[in-house]
Amino acid sequence: MPVIVIASPKGGAGKSTTAVLLGTELAHAGADVTMLDCDPNGSVTLWSERAPLPPRIRVLSDVGEAGIIKTIRTHDTDGSVVIVDLEGVASRLVSRAISQADLVITPMRATTLDATIGVRALSLIGEEEEALGRDIRHAVVFTMTRAIRSKQHTGIEESLKEQGVDIIEPALMERAAFSALFEFGGDLRGMPAQGRMEGALQNASEFAQAVYARLSAEEAA
């Protein structure tokens, strides 16, 4: 089953939010999901402790550099979709996780600073590809976007596309429901309504489908 690694050296880029949204959406769609919390700050662990986990989701905490490859392989072969949430750093742990990925997703706010730091994830992936002698599928998702797209956003997107970077559509919009995941735990369906819930559900579900489509293409290749 696929291993999805969420990686960006930028803190606050939306990695843990992306991991939780993707995990809960894929589980809702029927997949068994194992989430590996590899960030010492433990965002995903804190989320998992807020409320009973939705069906088909399991969270493993404190997965470190020594255990990461074995842990990924164990859960990959037991039929689970593995989602790895990482700290916003470049480290050996991050490189090891990337080396096991079927897809690396780099969440990125559409600002110049975030994009500048975020694209450093691409170099990390390039290094792993070189070490392994194979390509690692990679995509960027813009996070915390607004309904009205800024010029900065459009410029960054164009520049990434020119570099051949795969950009996941839809972006993850800035939504009260997405940040409330860490307040209430569980998934979007189980929380008290936050803002326009329907829009949040649709955004999360379409995002997960766009990720899933990339994985299916990978398995068919």
Ligand SMILES: Nc1ncnc2c1ncn2[C@@H]1O[C@H](COP(=O)(O)OP(=O)(O)O)[C@@H](O)[C@H]1O
């Ligand atoms: N799409 C979003 N809408 C609203 N708030 C968001 C969204 N994505 C992230 N946030 C908030 O931004 C902050 C940083 O997000 P987080 O996912 O923890 O980033 P990272 O894991 O990259 O450090 C958190 O407070 C989170 O709730």
Ligand SMILES: [Mg+2]
């Ligand atoms: Mg995080």
